[in-house]
Amino acid sequence: MKPAAFDYLRPADLDEALDTLHEAGSDAKVMAGGQSLMPMLNMRLLTPSVIVDISDLEALDRIEAVNGHIEIGAAATQASLGEWPELAAKSPLLAEALPNIGHFQTRNRGTVCGSLAHSDPSSELPLCLATLGGGVVLQSKAGSRTVAASDFQTDMLTTDCGPQEMLVAARFPVAEPGAGYAFAEIARRHGDFAIVALAAMVTGETIRLGVGGVADTPQVREWQGLKGGALDDALNAFAWEMGGSDDVHATARYRREIVRRIGRKVIAEAKDAADR
Amino acid sequence: MAEAEAKPKGKYVGQRVLRRENFPLLKGQGRFVDDLPVSPRTLHAAFVRSPHPHANIKSIDYSEALKQPGVVAVITGEDVAALCDPLIVGFANPINYYGIATDRVRYVGEPVAVVCASDRYKAEDALDYVKVEYEPLPAAVDPVEAAKPEAPIIHPGADSNTVSRRTFIHGEPEEAMQAAKRRSEMTIRYPRNSITPMETYAIIAEYVSDTGGYDVTSNFQGPFSIHPVMAKSLRIPGSKLRHRSPSHSGGSFGSKLVIFPYIVVLCIAARKAGRPVKWIEDRLEHLSASSVAPNRVTKIEAGYDDDGIVSVFRMEHWDDHGAYLRAPMPAPIYRMHGLSTNGYRIGHCQVINNIMITNKCPTGAVRGFGGPQLYFAIERMMHKIAVELGLDPLEVIRRNLISADSFPYRTPAGALLDSGDYQRTIDETLADGKLEELKRHRDEARAQGRLYGIGYAAVVEPSQSNMGYISTLKTGEERERAGPKDGAVASATVSVDPVGSISVVGDSVPQGQGHQTTLAQIVADELGVDIDDVVVNLETDTQKDNWSIASGNYSCRFAPAATSAAHLAAQRVRDKLARIASQGLNVPPDELEFEGGYIRAKANPDNKVPFYRVAGLAHWSPSSLPDGMEAAVRESAHWNAPELTPTTANDEINTSLAYGFGFDYCGIEIDRDTGEVCIDKYVSAHDCGTILNPGLADGQIHGSFAAAVGATLFEEFAYAEDGSFLSGTFADYLVITAPELPKLDLIHPTANPSPYTRLGAKGIAEGNQYSTPVCVANAVADALGREDISTPLTPAKVFEWIHGEEAPPPDTSAKPAKKKRERAIEGQGEAFVPAAPEEVWATLLDPDSLAKVIPGCRELEQTAENAYRATVDMGVGPVRGRFEANVKLSDLRPPQSATLSGDLAGPLGASHGSGTVTLEAAEGGTQVRYDYTVHLTGKVAAVGGRMLDGAARLLIGQFFKALVKQAGGGEK
């Protein structure tokens, strides 16, 4: 279980990384923390010809609140986001979601942007980004562009990031005043991939619910003024629309049940948080 | 019990002596196989493995692999079959097994070829260059289905996949069942699991050309009855197969028994390569292709009266051993044979054992060895009887248990239960574990509408296997012909050097259990020395050490047997030194004691001589020794217990030597919304006779408990109905971790030492494997009022038990996916093409267009009318691989519909499937509808199970998107 051979570049700066991507295109693979990529390399599920390791690019190792966003550079780890002093105030949702991502040892190296770029259907961070309506900054030699989460994650393990582009930053909207947030995850064991992950945001009469682990990408719905049976019906319809698949850990039916039952709970928690 | 009280309790034995194994392990100085230095010429092996559950091998071409950098040799089944005989098992059967596929593959992960290269990375690089052509065959997966006449036959030459079927009648079960006032029946399905050790298989093999023998270092655990099996296969005398095991082995729990087929294959690889070959199994190999416990289906029937007193059991087992039988399989079911009535006073039983072959990984030993499966059936039945009669399940257990005054007790199937006081053990456990409090808690929870249940399990815990029990699967006549098999010899040697320091060598091959510590405790006590003066070395070398067929570490052999051998050897040393000392002290040897480094007169402790002086005399001055005494101090013992007799003509067998008793109860709560089973309280007690070291004993219980909770809640080697393997990583095969594990309330009941072992000790390491799965299952049955409970208790399954069928969707357009375990991925879709049906049809039938439509198509070659062979690069996101594909169009109804079918294969796995395409004229173009069924097997199915359906959907969607585009649809 050893990786196939590849060239390796630890670029001095972002330009060098982008130059390499420009030349190598889809034969290159950007590696930040490598916590998703390395297992796949070890299993030879992918065999890039060159690895561009951006984990030591200090310019990308940043977390800051700007223009209503938490902007997180591509080399910032999940651990450093968790330790960011402003996190609980700026994003209660991320603060609640982060401990569910793998284990502390993988969060020590795993990056926020790497998780988004990898786009596993069960991952917590793509779910948070989609639910909060955030976006990512993609950069190539030709320039940079900002893509909304809903446009970025196009399919399982598939994003809008082109072969010569790199995800250089993620933008998570800062918590809105008066809004309440809650996160819940059903997994077989602590730190496992979610069977279903749910992120809720409640602002006044507006309920927004994001669900990961059911469809091939995180799905988000927003409802106005729904309560009681009407909310149950909306959750039920949402669950069926996403479908879901059977696998060794759970059935599609179970996933729908979790959306219905835990969806209701997580929305109630978010509402409570909003009322506090 | 007077005899029990006479058992020694010393300065060290029975004390919580800290482990003497710890320092190197804590400091990173362990000596596991992969830590050992090897010759610089050593090659590293990697295996080509089958992606198919069942297929004929049409050809293997490794010429390109040999050209890859660093590659020295490639070995196939043909090479092994040329130099080896098949690996034998304990009875005649149609299976020819070499450890590597010859003509056919029979499970996903089966070795097909070995690449030997200068390092592991290069060896793996070359795997893709070994071209294997397969002809897939239908698979037999379920053990009961596999027994049916219409099932695919897995081993040609057999007329059935049932390779052994025997019926055992003990007492008069038929008559007893007729006479019973009440009868109950149930069917149990016990899953496939294992206790995956953290260190995987590791082998270094070398061909010794001057003798024609082999020199092997591995983490094989025994029993050494397997050594002759390997030597016979390699066609050499056992003395030329030198096997060594190093100081450390990273856990085993039984699994390292069946490393031996790999040892044979590696020996042949080393011979063909002309250099030593090393192989460290990786985790994916371990999960798919090392060893598992047999899954089992059991139909159990009980006859009993209105008081719940059981008079008879009838059981039929279908024990699923996967693709091949490997010695000592099918041992687990026979190891428990004597205990077919557990610890109950049941006079009659009938047992039918079907030994099944299926297209799954072959089985081996797993901690518990046949017990979890058997006790799951028996203890579920005891619970059911209680439910039927409206009695407390604990009451039914207690009414049937063997009473304390009946030991030794012979069960109908022949086990000689040595000692115990089961009622007292239960009384003590209930008191210490506060059962009444737990019952109140259950009542309160239920009053609040919560799902809470209590379960019980009582189990007899066998230790030290009778090496003759496997012969029970033969008929009496066959046994007669083969000659008697019985006993279980344990060997140990104690030496004292010229300065009085002590070395102990044993045959117990530990994997972390603390044997060095325990043997040092025993020997230090016996010789009255400081424990630091005793060094225990448990590395083994079959060319130098004492060993016999029972040597090794399995079935709780250590506590009863290995300790007895060491104790006996130490006693011989003591007797010898006492005789020498007796001369100088003028005291008869039996009036001397060994204490504090001195040998002294019991009556006058001042009359003493230092231990080291007496030992020194035996080395420095043989002439001073008593007449006829041998010089030096080195005593070996080969200890055996006379109670381990051969199987009788009536198939009765005392399967083990010592029998402990375990009693558990637990309270569980089930979350209605998630189906998660939470173990709220778990109480466990084990009477395992004399406790030699409480720290080690508790560790064994905690470890067994964790593994058993894992088996109960999480672990299963899952196979789809088509035989593809679905639990290929540690993210799919879920080992329990600390947050999920409930705290164990461990009770230490009064010990009933074994009268048959020298220290009164019985095994303890397997108890919770037997009791915990069924104890929790009984609690779930209690919580839900449900009879059919199977493990692992996955939330999705438990949820369905609570809530039944799902309500239909509000909008009928959303279809629920079909419920299935089959890895057939089904789906459908549609697309609009702004072109006439005839144009779309032409695109489908034109090879050039088809080449553009098939995702990642690099080459397309027409092989027949409407049949093509293609090389495609395809994948999902960054996961990509190259596949050889065959595509065929059939059932052509131009321009309306066609069937597309085909298969593809590559390093990432293999697939076959079919689909229909329907074209319907619509306004301004064509509505294209498609549906498909795809089977996937091999690496991606094993490691990517979570995403397979989505991935198939994505790839097939890509095909139709491209079709739309090619037929003129563009990206609109």
Next chain:
Amino acid sequence: MPLIAKDARHRIAFTLNGEDVEGYAEPRMLLVDFLRHELGATGTHVGCEHGVCGACTIRVNGRAARACLMLAVQADGKTLDTVEGLAASDGALSPLQQAFHEKFALQCGFCTPGLLMSLGEVIERNPDPSEQDIRIAISGNICRCTGYQEIIDAALAAAAVLRGETPPSQNKD
């Protein structure tokens, strides 16, 4: 560092347990293989090579990390700590090692180095952890032998010693 080619071995230098070490590796060589087979530091073990079991956990610039999910080249210039560096130079066990010894927190010892390296960081960051904190912290370390209870006891005992408290008394028998 310029682009380094797949088929060549490159010089890699870092600080290991306070000492400067160096060796050569192809870009694809896993850090754990480099430690074990190039530097001979075999205390770090390989358990799954996909980041789940935790046996290969080491510390990189002070942070616990999976050595199977890092390339050897990535360690260049960094500070690494492995199990070999825990005991004092005179061989005396660290408080955590000592607690493992006294609490029977290891059996086969294969997972132990990963647990020691993980818990080292946990206790440094949270000197007064609860039992639940420890359970969560070691959720990424699989032990097949002990059932974790003794490991948890050892971690809590070591934390107490490091806080300067008298360690909890030995389990009574």
